[in-house]
Structure formats: structure tokens, C-alpha cells
């Protein structure tokens with residue numbers, strides 16, 4: 001008797017199946033590479049799906065210019081080691097208007113630098129499908145996402161008119177003006193992602209591991225000082241703390257957690273025992289009830 | 302896991318179920334997909350919330366939010382567990398659930414995926430979609446009201462779309478004084494309801510969602526009940542572990558090449574197993590070959606089985622591409638030209654006999670030369686009414702005549718390769734989902750292929766006509782492509798071979 005496939009094996013196979021479907025169904029897909037742990041798993045699964053052929057699509061990083069320096073370093077190393085084709089896009093108009101995450105509200109900043117930046121990049125290159133690492137376990141509006149999720153002209157998402165998905169039949173046929181978002185990690189949880197990273201021995205950005213880092217406390221959250229653009233305000237004190245990140249984004253908007261987990265095994269153990277959900281660390285989601293749903297309707301991933 | 306680590310947040314105030322830290326490589330927990338269905342107010346959100354609260358690895362911040370919430374139920378004595386199951390803003394505004402939600406939780410030995418589907422009649426299609434993904438379904442009823450027409454409809458849908466295990470959760474037992482007599486009455490109603498379906502098992506469990514009776518823990522108020530709790534029953538897994546002798550199927554998704562001499566047929570095994578040296582055939586062309594390699598990025602395998610995503614290298618070059626189903630020679634799928642089907646209409650736009658719908662099977666897209674609706678099924682009485690059209694949420698029997706042969710199975714034999722959706726060639730919308738009842742080699746109503754020649758659709762032809770407005774317009778490539786494909790599909794549906 002052979003042992004049953006583990007649930008990680010099943011999730012892996014399902015994601016590979018989705019990758020192969022989208023490559024066959026869409027004319028010009030692109031993989032949204034945001035450097036974090038989910039992107040790392042996404043990229044690894046894509047390589048498995050098409051091995052020994054090269055990836056049939058490029059990677060796209062929408063760079064807000066506010067990523068941690070270690071993230072950019074990791075991105076460039078990954079692309080070089082694996083011989084990947086990477087497109088980096090920054091919303092030049094947003095930069096010109098001086099939109100940044102320190103003097104603007106998270107929602108304005110995210111809309112301009114991420115949502116608008118993403119739409120510009122997709123339109124500029126004529127991509128008809130953008131592959132993302134979002135998971136249904138992340139948030140209520142994500143829990144209702146399809147694997148192949150369609151966007152009307154202008155990249156708008158309408159939660160009331162989602163295309164039904166039955167069995168494992170993924171219909172990728174586009175109507176006029178439509179484009180698609182594809183979520184191969186739909187059925188993964190945060191825990192699965194870490195278990196898989198450990199199992200497959202994948203390299204991730206070192207910020208996921210605990211180290212002594214310069215931090216400040218702001219609005220009850222720990223922020224890591226990554227460069228001169230974020231400095232303590234009067235009354236705030238820069239302190240070295242042993243911290244790590246559960247989720248990575250723009251550094252002024254991403255809170256660190258106090259932790260001693262400095263190895264992959266320790267991170268897996270900490271994640272399995274975690275008592276708070278990961279998005280607690282993402283300041284953009286706290287804006288208001290239904291924040292993510294509204295952002296998605298406007299074309300955010 | 303030797304590295305010491307500090308817990309960051311404060312410990313939970315209430316004890317949580319023990320969570321063992323599973324070594325990643327030996328994590329062979331089964332994955333069970335559970336569909337939940339019920340009418341509004343029967344207590345579905347409360348039941349799911351209670352299950353999460355009692356049995357899952359719910360985060361402490363979510364528990365804390367619920368404890369802090371001023372909302373209480375049962376005269377203020379209990380937390381409102383339904384708050385753990387929040388929906389879309391669009392839904393909260395309307396106060397109803399309109400779409401399926403997916404939730405995930407781990408217990409010590411299982412991974413559960415809860416597919417929460419709305420119960421209203423007007424959302425029948427969402428339930429059907431949910432059913433297509435589920436291993437087991439929980440139908441919820443209110444003990445005071447018993448089995449109603451809604452439950453009958455749900456059971457018929459579950460049966461139609463392949464759910465083999467159902468659980469009837471008889472909720473709000475506290476409101477009928479935890480009465481055994483009342484429960485036994487409902488149990489008999491359930492038997493009367495399910496005998497004509499194909500369920501492998503159908504059991505009733507008396508529960509009270511708010512108080513957690515028989516949800517994850519045995520009820521103290523119902524000592525007369527000796528059966529499993531809801532969680533136990535869900536955890537029983539797949540009652541029909543499919544046997545080693547099921548026949549092999551691998552729908553080909555794409556051919557992978559490395560630029561040198563590697564050519565692998567990539568796909569996920571949907572049934573059976575395969576070993577290096579085994580013979581496989583393509584039922585449509587009749588070509589066969591032997592498996593030379595089972596390739597994956599992690600190294601070659603000697604054998605592979607249902608659920609694995611692989612690439613097969615064959616010992617000789619046969620003309621196989623996306624849409625082919627590779628199978629064992631014995632029990633191969635039918636190279637079908639005509640299908641008798643049962644389908645649910647999903648689109649708001651009613652069936653249109655002239656729409657040239659496309660048939661999407663697991664990896665093939667086939668033009669249909671004819672779609673004939675034969676009758677509609679009344680889910681409640683299970684009576685058939687002759688019809689020649691259908692509209693959203695209707696369940697119909699339909700005869701599909703294919704523009705060319707494709708490999709397909711009957712749904713009861715091979716669910717993965719016996720199901721399909723219908724696609725509108727113009728809008729791309731998925732208009733119906735269905736199952737194959739009977740597949741035949743020959744179409745009973747043959748139309749003649751006029752010339753037999755292949756028509757070449759060129760860029761120039763399109764630019765002169767259908768895409769004239771796009772000429773020289775930057776960024777119009779995608780729309781051009783879409784129209785080209787739509788024209789090709791129309792021609793193919795008219796049984797003209799097209800190249801472009």
C-alpha cells in the first residue's frame with residue numbers, strides 16, 4: 001500500500017494544474033512577483049509546472065520604491081540565479097506627485113503606487129492574465145475569490161457577478177475588454193506556505209527571520225527603520241529590538257513582531273503556534289471595514 | 302524544532318485544542334472538503350462559527366474580537382459565533398449571503414475546507430458549484446420545522462453533482478427540549494427523502510449550534526443519542542477510498558519541451574495509477590505508446606497515481622496534444638460525438654439555441670453543432686417536464702452534438718473526466734455546468750461536412766472586416782486575438798476546419 005498523498009502534495013499538484021491551465025488558456029500572462037514568501041512559493045510552483053521548459057511568462061514587480069532594501073537584493077539575486085525574465089514598473093506619475101507612505105494615508109498611497117501602478121504595467125504590456133499569490137484564507141473578500149477571477153474593462157472586480165467555477169474546469173475565455181487575475185495558491189493557508197517553504201528548503205528574504213534591528217514604536221506597531229526616509233518623530237525613540245516579519249510590503253506600512261525565531265524550523269514552529277492572524281501586520285487593511293473589498297473593486301490585487 | 306522561541310502574544314484565556322507541531326515531511330493529513338447548506342436562519346453561520354471555535358486552530362485575535370463583541374445570543378448567555386463567519390460588504394448590506402465562501406482549518410489529524418454556500422432558491426447555481434467541489438455535505442435544518450422543500454432540493458442537487466456523503470444537522474435541538482421523539486421523526490423523514498438517491502451514507506445528527514451540543518463535543522442534554530458528533534462524522538473522510546484497480550486517466554494540459562529532445566505530456570492524473578513501461582492510449586485517435594519516463598522537477602518517478610501532477614515521456618512520438626485524455630487500453634473513455642447530459646443553467650441569460658456554445662471538458666474545448674434541451678427537472682418532486690429551453694437555476698436534460706470527437710467518461714464512473722461546462726463563445730461566460738449520463742461514438746443527427754477542406758483564416762481577412770476598427774490601434778492585440786478566435790469557433794461549430 002502506498003501512503004496517501006499529504007495535503008501539501010495535493011495543494012502542490014493543484015497549483016501546478018492551475019499554472020498549466022493558465023499557460024494554455026491565456027495569450028500573454030504575467031506572474032506578479034512581490035518578493036515575499038507567497039511569491040517565493042508561487043515562483044517555485046511555476047518552475048515545477050513547466051520544468052524542464054522555461055517559464056512561459058515574465059515576472060512583474062510593481063516597485064513602489066518603498067520596499068526594504070533586503071527585498072530588492074533578494075529579488076535581483078533570485079532573478080539572476082534562476083535566469084528569469086523580470087519587468088520592474090514604478091508609477092512615475094505618483095513619484096512626480098510626491099506620493100509616499102509617510103505623508104499620505106495608507107489608502108491614498110496604496111491606490112496610487114500599487115493599484116494604479118499595477119494597472120499601468122498591465123495595460124502597457126498588454127497582459128491578459130496576471131498571476132498572484134493571494135490566498136482565500138487571508139481576508140473575508142478573498143474567501144469568495146475564484147481561481148480564475150475576471151476583471152471588466154478598467155480592471156474592476158464585481159463580487160456580484162463572478163464567473164462560476166465547477167469541478168477543476170477552469171474557463172479562461174475572455175470577453176471584450178476583460179482580463180483575468182489567477183490565484184494558484186487559493187486553497188493554501190499561511191501555515192501551508194511555511195510548511196512548504198521548509199519542506200522544499202526554499203530561500204526567503206532574511207527579514208522573515210529574527211534579528212536585532214533598529215525599530216520605533218508608532219501607533220502600537222513596531223516599524224523597522226530601513227533608510228533615512230523614515231525617522232523617529234519627536235517623542236519616539238529608535239531602539240534595537242529582536243524582531244521579524246510575518247508579511248512583507250512597503251517598510252513604513254509593515255509592522256514587525258518581536259520574535260526569536262531565527263531559522264526556518266523556528267519560524268514554522270512559531271507560525272503553527274501563532275495566536276494572531278498575519279494581516280495584523282499590514283497597516284493598509286485596518287483603514288475601514290471592507291477595505292480590501294473596496295480596493296479589489298478598484299483594481300487592487 | 303530545537304530552536305527555542307518565545308510566544309509573542311499573551312496566552313489564550315480559554316484553552317485551545319492541543320496543536321501538535323507536525324513535521325512537514327510526514328504531514329499526510331487528509332483533506333476533506335465540506336459543503337454547508339441551509340435556509341436563512343436555520344443557524345448555518347452559527348454552526349460553522351461554533352465548529353471553528355471548538356475544533357480549529359482559530360487565531361487568538363479572532364477569538365478575542367468575538368469575546369469583546371457586545372453581541373450575545375440565547376438571552377445574552379452565549380457568544381454569537383456567527384460573527385466569525387463574516388461575508389462581503391455587498392452581502393452585509395443586503396443581509397444575505399450571495400456567494401460561496403471558502404474557509405480552511407486544521408484539526409490535529411485533518412485539514413478541513415468548508416465551502417459555505419447560500420441556501421436561497423435563487424442561488425441554486427452557487428450551491429451546485431459548491432457541490433462540485435465537495436466530498437461531503439452538511440444540510441442544516443431547524444428541529445422545529447423539520448425537512449422542508451428546500452432540503453429536498455438540496456439533496457437532489459447534491460446527488461446530481463456527485464456528493465456521495467451527506468449529513469443532516471438537525472439544529473436548535475434546545476428549542477424542542479432536546480426531544481428524542483422529535484429527532485427520530487426527522488430521521489425517518491430523511492430516510493424517505495434519500496432512498497432514491499445514490500448517497501453512500503446519509504445520517505442525521507441532533508445538534509445545538511449555539512451551545513455546541515454534538516458539534517465537536519458529545520451533548521450532555523441528549524444522553525439518548527449514541528451516534529457521532531458532527532466533527533466525528535465529518536472526519537470519517539472518504540467512505541469510498543477508490544481502489545487500486547480503477548482505470549488510468551490523465552488529461553493532457555500541455556506538451557513541455559526543453560529546446561532539445563525532451564517532450565513531456567504534462568497533466569494531473571485524475572484516476573488510477575501509471576508506471577514506467579505501461580501502455581497508454583489516446584481513445585480518439587486509437588494511437589498507443591509506452592511510458593518511458595515519469596518526469597518531475599524533483600526527479601523521475603517509477604510510478605505515479607491519482608492526484609499527482611507529472612509529465613509523461615513516451616517511447617514513441619504519437620500525435621497527442623492538449624485536450625487528449627491518456628488512458629489504459631481497458632476501460633478507455635469514449636471518443637464521443639454525442640452526449641446525454643444533466644446540466645444546471647448558470648447564466649442570467651436564458652438558453653439560446655443559436656448561440657454556438659462551446660463544450661469545455663477538463664482540458665478540451667469543443668464546438669457544439671447542436672444543443673437540444675429535452676426536459677426540466679423539478680428538484681422537489683423529481684418530475685420531468687418536457688421543455689426546449691431553460692433559464693438561470695434550471696436543471697435540464699440536454700443532448701449535446703459535438704463538432705468533433707473528444708474523449709469523455711460518464712460522470713458516475715469518472716467524475717473528473719465526466720463533467721463539463723458550456724461556454725458562450727462571444728462573452729466567454731460559463732453558462733452551464735453539467736455531468737455526462739451517456740456518451741456515444743456517433744451522433745444520431747448527422748450533418749454533412751460540405752467540402753472537407755481546411756479553411757485558412759488570415760490576419761488580412763480579419764483586418765478587412767471584423768477587426769477593421771482595430772487596424773493600427775495600439776494595444777488592440779488582445780481584442781484582435783479574441784475576435785479571431787470567436788470567428789474560428791463559429792466556423793468550427795458549422796463543421797468547417799479552420800487554421801489561423
Ligand SMILES: Nc1nc2c(ncn2[C@@H]2O[C@H](COP(=O)(O)OP(=O)(O)O)[C@@H](O)[C@H]2O)c(=O)[nH]1
Pocket residue numbers: 339340341342343344345346347348374375383472473474475476508509510511512
Ligand atoms: N436556540 C438556538 N438558536 C440558534 C441555534 N443556532 C442558531 N440559532 C439562532 O438562530 C438565528 C440564525 O442563526 P444564523 O447562524 O445567523 O443563521 P443562518 O442564517 O443560517 O446563517 C440566530 O439568532 C442564532 O442565534 C441553536 O442551536 N439554538
